[in-house]
Amino acid sequence: MIVDLPSTTASQINAKLVDLRLRGGAVALGRVLTLVIVTDDSTELEDAIEAANDASRMHPARIIVAARGSRSAAPRIDAQIRVGGDAGAGEVIVLRLYGALAREAETAVMPLLLPDAPIVTWWPGAGPRNPSADPLGALAQRRITDSAAERNPVRALRARAEHYADGDTDLAWARLTLWRAQLVAALDLPPFEPVTSATVTGQSDSPSTELLAGWLLDYLQVPVRRMKAEEGQQGIVGVRLERASGPIELYRPDGRIGTLSQPGQPTRRIALQRRSVSDVLTEELHRLDPDEIYARALAGVRQLKARRKAGVA
Amino acid sequence: MPANWVNPLRDERDKRLPRIAGPCGLVIFGVTGDLSRKKLMPAVYDLANRGLLPPGFSLVGFARRDWADQDFGQLVHDSVREHARTPFREHVWARLAEGIRFVQGSFDDDEAFRQLAKTVAELDEQRGTGGNHAFYLSIPPGAFPTVTRQLAEHGLAGGGQPPGVWRRVVIEKPFGHDLQSAIELNQVVNSVFDEESVFRIDHYLGKETVQNILALRFANQLFEPIWNANYVDHVQITMAEDIGLAGRAGYYDGIGAARDVIQNHLLQLLAFTAMEEPLSFEPSQLRAEKVKVLRATKAVEPFDETTARGQYTGGWQGGVKVRGLLEEEGFAKDSTTETYAAVTLAVQNRRWAGVPFYLRTGKRLGRRVTEIAVVFKRAPHLPFDHTATEELGQNALVVRIQPDEGVTLRFGSKVPGSTMEVRDVTMDFGYGHAFTESSPEAYERLILDVLLGEPSLFPGNEEVELSWQILDPVLKHWERSGTRPEPYPPGSWGPPSADALLARTGRHWRRP
Numbered sequence: 001m002i003v004d005l006p007s008t009t010a011s012q013i014n015a016k017l018v019d020l021r022l023r024g025g026a027v028a029l030g031r032v033l034t035l036v037i038v039t040d041d042s043t044e045l046e047d048a049i050e051a052a053n054d055a056s057r058m059h060p061a062r063i064i065v066a067a068r069g070s071r072s073a074a075p076r077i078d079a080q081i082r083v084g085g086d087a088g089a090g091e092v093i094v095l096r097l098y099g100a101l102a103r104e105a106e107t108a109v110m111p112l113l114l115p116d117a118p119i120v121t122w123w124p125g126a127g128p129r130n131p132s133a134d135p136l137g138a139l140a141q142r143r144i145t146d147s148a149a150e151r152n153p154v155r156a157l158r159a160r161a162e163h164y165a166d167g168d169t170d171l172a173w174a175r176l177t178l179w180r181a182q183l184v185a186a187l188d189l190p191p192f193e194p195v196t197s198a199t200v201t202g203q204s205d206s207p208s209t210e211l212l213a214g215w216l217l218d219y220l221q222v223p224v225r226r227m228k229a230e231e232g233q234q235g236i237v238g239v240r241l242e243r244a245s246g247p248i249e250l251y252r253p254d255g256r257i258g259t260l261s262q263p264g265q266p267t268r269r270i271a272l273q274r275r276s277v278s279d280v281l282t283e284e285l286h287r288l289d290p291d292e293i294y295a296r297a298l299a300g301v302r303q304l305k306a307r308r309k310a311g312v313a
Numbered sequence: 314m315p316a317n318w319v320n321p322l323r324d325e326r327d328k329r330l331p332r333i334a335g336p337c338g339l340v341i342f343g344v345t346g347d348l349s350r351k352k353l354m355p356a357v358y359d360l361a362n363r364g365l366l367p368p369g370f371s372l373v374g375f376a377r378r379d380w381a382d383q384d385f386g387q388l389v390h391d392s393v394r395e396h397a398r399t400p401f402r403e404h405v406w407a408r409l410a411e412g413i414r415f416v417q418g419s420f421d422d423d424e425a426f427r428q429l430a431k432t433v434a435e436l437d438e439q440r441g442t443g444g445n446h447a448f449y450l451s452i453p454p455g456a457f458p459t460v461t462r463q464l465a466e467h468g469l470a471g472g473g474q475p476p477g478v479w480r481r482v483v484i485e486k487p488f489g490h491d492l493q494s495a496i497e498l499n500q501v502v503n504s505v506f507d508e509e510s511v512f513r514i515d516h517y518l519g520k521e522t523v524q525n526i527l528a529l530r531f532a533n534q535l536f537e538p539i540w541n542a543n544y545v546d547h548v549q550i551t552m553a554e555d556i557g558l559a560g561r562a563g564y565y566d567g568i569g570a571a572r573d574v575i576q577n578h579l580l581q582l583l584a585f586t587a588m589e590e591p592l593s594f595e596p597s598q599l600r601a602e603k604v605k606v607l608r609a610t611k612a613v614e615p616f617d618e619t620t621a622r623g624q625y626t627g628g629w630q631g632g633v634k635v636r637g638l639l640e641e642e643g644f645a646k647d648s649t650t651e652t653y654a655a656v657t658l659a660v661q662n663r664r665w666a667g668v669p670f671y672l673r674t675g676k677r678l679g680r681r682v683t684e685i686a687v688v689f690k691r692a693p694h695l696p697f698d699h700t701a702t703e704e705l706g707q708n709a710l711v712v713r714i715q716p717d718e719g720v721t722l723r724f725g726s727k728v729p730g731s732t733m734e735v736r737d738v739t740m741d742f743g744y745g746h747a748f749t750e751s752s753p754e755a756y757e758r759l760i761l762d763v764l765l766g767e768p769s770l771f772p773g774n775e776e777v778e779l780s781w782q783i784l785d786p787v788l789k790h791w792e793r794s795g796t797r798p799e800p801y802p803p804g805s806w807g808p809p810s811a812d813a814l815l816a817r818t819g820r821h822w823r824r825p
Binding site: 177 | 318320321322323324326327328329330331333335336361362364367368369402404405408411438439440441443
């Protein structure tokens with residue numbers, strides 16, 4: 001069901017929510033968190049809601065969308081409440097904010113947060129350079145940005161590396177998980193030799209490739225080279241870890257199937273498809289504690305940049 | 314893995330990384346069976362789709378059919394298409410299909426096992442499965458001795474493998490039909506695979522809600538203080554099915570509900586509900602506590618008053634005319650196989666002294682449901698007058714295992730109005746109806762655990778033997794009594810004697 005509340009206030013929305021719940025019976029699915037989506041009032045809004053609805057099947061949530069409309073219009077909130085079939089396993093509240101309210105979205109969001117439940121803020125498009133200093137980021141335990149959706153993804157990622165605070169995370173990092181899992185598993189097998197250097201290949205503006213290089217640098221403390229992918233290749237394309245007896249190589253030229261080769265083992269093919277937004281968002285919502293590994297990967301990204309500046313590979 | 318090797322990329326705080334099994338393969342015996350088609354093969358695909366299988370994972374089918382690899386591949390493909398939980402992706406399937414092999418033969422055919430050994434060795438060569446293989450015996454237990462002996466003779470079993478290489482065997486219920494046969498079966502299996510390499514599947518233990526019992530009890534301060542005889546009146550564990558036994562006579566006739574369900578599933582649920590807190594969630598610690606509580610569990614006598622058994626008759630059930638057990642094809646006209654069984658158990662330790670555990674299971678009951686209900690004692694004193702609390706029942710905590718997984722808490726609440734009147738209400742935690750579609754199937758979890766060598770969720774042979782020890786006296790009593798199971802109409806909640814069994818102590822079954 002979709003209920004429109006044009007030109008309304010937070011307390012009217014709250015009253016309507018209670019009213020809907022009373023009339024619809026006690027449909028209280030145990031909602032485990034509030035997900036605040038911050039976006040512009042544009043086409044990306046519905047895509048973001050759809051991904052969040054998908055994720056809410058795994059993590060039932062109240063989803064509050066702060067959609068910032070024209071800042072020059074008269075201040076107003078147009079709200080829309082979606083429950084039942086239109087809202088995954090939770091409820092969706094879309095707030096279209098105009099005028100001064102578009103700049104101070106947190107004042108409209110605050111009264112609608114679920115009591116006690118953790119808050120996650122997600123910027124599906126362009127997000128703040130420093131998420132934890134943003135008012136909508138400050139109220140959340142977990143702040144999810146998506147560097148890949150920025151105009152300059154790598155620069156955005158580096159800015160976030162500068163401003164990292166516990167609870168920050170980025171979808172570009174979750175897109176790496178399958179790669180990291182394969183690399184970690186490969187090092188669990190013989191020969192048990194240290195890695196001497198690493199090469200990471202990917203699109204020049206792929207933040208995931210950057211993070212992968214940073215992660216390897218910080219954990220292995222060996223030289224990591226960053227190579228550009230060929231024209232037309234997407235995202236991360238390959239990783240190569242050099243060892244005395246021969247390299248471990250994970251290579252994905254087409255964005256779907258990876259080949260894993262290592263000495264003493266036949267070359268193996270792995271399904272390594274690029275993951276959908278709802279998939280990575282679901283992974284993000286799985287844990288709400290600080291992601292120390294991400295922090296270290298960001299530290300690696302900063303180191304990489306420093307080394308590049310200093311002219312060392 | 315050498316002891317001094319530290320994987321530089323592994324960080325124990327890294328909770329995102331899925332547990333991917335090391336290089337390995339799975340060999341399924343009885344691959345054309347129902348279980349294999351509906352559950353095992355789809356679960357293997359779902360694991361592949363979630364990226365949890367190692368690269369090069371191989372699946373070998375062993376059956377009597379005269380098939381080529383492609384025919385078997387087609388069977389897997391069809392069953393995946395029909396039964397898999399996750400969406401079908403052509404490229405995931407293509408990777409999996411590369412590792413599919415078929416070996417044709419019967420269990421006593423030496424040539425077939427030579428062929429199997431060759432196939433497995435080839436897979437190690439071509440696919441890099443590293444000599445690690447799990448053998449899933451989805452076959453009647455009568456064939457276990459032959460198959461395990463054949464595996465040993467052809468060098469497929471555990472003995473003589475280089476260090477670091479594993480062979481595991483997976484077996485399904487029934488684990489025997491009484492204590493004696495269970496011991497014999499364990500001996501047969503353990504003569505070839507040591508106990509660490511034997512995985513006994515009880516698919517209930519792969520369910521999220523069963524594992525949630527541990528979280529509910531041991532992660533919260535709220536429940537554990539009242540989880541004892543001081544506050545708990547009794548516990549009811551129910552597994553009901555609305556379907557009958559058409560087409561299952563071969564397996565079920567002579568076995569009956571108690572052996573089929575109580576011995577394994579319900580006693581495992583009892584163990585999770587009643588056990589003490591384990592020192593840690595190490596598999597050995599968990600097992601130690603389960604064994605301890607099962608050791609303390611006894612069936613309460615006299616069995617004529619504390620147990621019930623029934624057999625469904627024909628009639629109307631939910632708008633469908635169904636046949637009684639005696640008219641089902643394959644069952645003798647005078648079969649005494651019970652389709653409903655209820656027993657009363659006592660856990661003889663300080664925590665549970667005097668608290669009866671009622672276990673019941675049956676076919677063609679009201680609806681399909683599995684749940685554990687912990688029913689609490691009434692408040693010792695009610696400062697309300699009698700009429701105010703007439704409709705107040707006992708508080709209860711219900712763990713709903715399937716379907717509609719979740720937890721319900723029942724307690725009294727004031728009915729709105731000017732008079733004081735207290736009535737039962739329920740507070741409900743649902744894993745969410747929608748939640749289940751993305752929570753993994755029990756078999757996925759269990760197969761992955763086999764490949765990872767993680768035995769927590771598998772009952773050990775001691776648990777199996779103890780369970781029979783608890784149930785054997787009841788089964789013997791029923792056998793000796795010379796009476797027939799009591800008939801009950803389909804769609805009901807069992808025979809009258811089951812109700813009488815609780816009524817004797819002033820209790821009644823919950824209607825689930």
